[in-house]
Amino acid sequence: MITGKNYIGNTLSAKGATTYQTCNPKTNQPNEVHFTEATSEEIDQAVHMASQAFTPFQNCSGAKRSQFLNAIADEIEALGDTLVQTYISETGLPEGRAKGERGRTVGQLRMFAEYITTDEWRNPKISGESKELRQYLIPLGPVVVFGASNFPLAYATAGGDTASALAAGCPVIVKSHPMHAGTGELVGSAIQKAAQKTGMPEGVFSNLNSSGIEVGVQLVNHPDVKAVGFTGSIRGGRALYDLAAQRKEPIPVFAEMGSVNPVIITNNALKEQGETIAQTYADSITLGVGQFCTNPGLILGIKSEELSSFVEDLGKKTAAIDAYCMLHPAIHSAYEQKGEAIINEPETTVVAAHQGDRDENYAQAKIVTVSGDAFLKNSKLHQEVFGPFSMVVQCDDEAQLLQIIGGLEGQLTGTIIAQEEDYKDLSPLVERLQNRVGRIVFNGVPTGVAVADAMTHGGPYPASSDSRFTAVGSQAIKRWVRPFSYQDFPEELLPEILKS
Structure with a gap:
């Protein structure tokens, strides 16, 4: 009782x-x-x-x-x-x-x-x-x-x-x-x-x-x-x-x-398994209606045909997943307001959003994309949108990608998705991420936090x-x-x- x-x-x-x-x-x-x-x-x-x-x-x-x-x-x-x-x-x-x-x-x-x-x-x-x-x-x-x-x-x-x-x-x-x-x-x-x-x-x-x-x-x-x-x-x-x-x-x-949990995907990984990664991340972004502190809210890659195809595919797969109820009307309202604030920035492009019928307090999943230049110049784009929302940043080159990571606020997690042929070039990325996050995930998703002796669930401020x-x-x-x-x-x- x-x-x-x-x-x-x-x-x-x-x-x-x-x-x-x-x-x-x-x-x-x-x-x-x-x-x-x-x-x-x-x-x-x-x-x-x-x-x-x-x-x-x-x-x-x-x-x-x-x-x-x-x-x-x-x-x-x-x-x-x-x-x-x-x-x-x-x-x-x-x-x-x-x-x-x-x-x-x-x-x-x-x-x-x-x-x-x-x-x-x-x-x-x-x-x-x-x-x-x-x-x-x-x-x-x-x-x-x-x-x-x-x-x-x-x-x-x-x-x-x-x-x-x-x-x-x-x-x-x-x-x-x-x-x-x-x-x-x-x-x-x-x-x-x-x-x-x-x-x-x-x-x-x-x-x-x-x-x-x-x-x-x-x-x-x-x-x-x-x-x-x-x-x-x-x-x-x-x-x-x-x-x-x-x-x-x-x-x-x-x-x-707060945390946007950056995910870095190499072009080699996109060439080999782009469609699989898109489905995996569509599922991760919408898991629990995106209401996890480890939700992958930021995805980074280097401009290429593979990245363009991935962005489109991720958008389609995310939008195809049924909408679901958020935890509270206030949380749903905040999701809508913060998402719209990001979308209304002039540099942002909406890739896809769920278009099905939605009841009250049901979240419309969204994927947006921006250029690396735009992301660096606009700190408003760095903020967490709590819910099924993710931004793909298309970087000019590796130097710009590293610059973006170095400029992020502290995060709970960072994720690297790469192929074996990428391993020899990953040290600068790992070192840059290590200074920004509490845990690095390799070839996986950040959602899901194991209750284990070696788990770090924390990170530099404000994570x-x-x-x-x-x-x-x-x-x-x-x-x-x-x-x-x-x-x-x-x-x-x-x-x-x-x-x-």
Whole structure:
């Protein structure tokens, strides 16, 4: 049952007078439940409880926190079809996507549960002949997590930020995303049940409702909050980053933000497999209605007959794919506005756009093209259009292509599609991309982010606010810890992990 209330520790609370509803983007009608925004009193209570829970929670053994994470996974699975149908009603996404994302969410929780069963991840070190210095990683404190709009499970209430922060020993307060508050409450209930079943201190998790920015601002400004996790727009992430930096005690904001994910295709690759590449990328551009942070929004090649044919073929294949519902009317409206702004630039040519019948909030996939000169001169063309939209830049030569890559803002991914005969000439391209992206994909597509130890999901600003960290994979836990050293301590006073 969805109540529309806030979870403050183990208690459901609705002290405020402001309410809102989520929207079913397929029907363009509000869903039934009214959600009550958290008040300043409830925010203070949630953060105070998290602060009180921090010491006992960080002192829990890795095995105990592992049990907690596995219990969360179990409780999410136990929500069954209720969670799936709520997810569908708030996102317009199909059942297969809902179940797939639930599987990924549960998988992340179980991965971190396994990762912390031993203390090796805390990187213990002992230095000096007399072993006078001993260091390990300790948690930062209460963490605020902002749910993402495009992944209501995997990047939201019990998503990667929450899972990694809890694994590290940090209590979490989630600012639930207003577009899927019902999904968030259900998952929040699963976390609370798991916390109680495994004996976690009350306050280790809270879930707060908010349709605007006020709750988020108060959370980031609260002196007992020690770090922030965010997935969303550049504007939103930067606002939180600036807010956190202006505090009396500045705190880190780990924000994963915008990216156009450049794809470079050589002419040799186009000669050998141009039609296959066109279909692969038409599918990638429209996957999930283009609502992935790794969507290939920028494709670069060197002018040739092969590139001209590819552009035309990509346009036809993309336009032939059925339109589908976007996550929310506001997201659809932003897609239309940003796409039109790009199209209305005088240098831009629309190659193709989906022409079939479309219901309200259904996205019209578009492929546009510009010259390398035009792209270099007009920074407006560099901006992300969140949705099934991609721009092909036709460069004069390799030097111009490298110049374009070097001038891009930071990106999550870069992709190279090449033949073996190209390998000897790829070093300058790889080096230039390496300075602009967090991950290079070779002969593949950027959509699809593996939850794995070696995954980097981040990159130079504005792809993320701190390129030293990843938001996906086991290493995401390192965002929520800091190094700490004991010097000249008696053996009996040291934590077990640092004893000889």
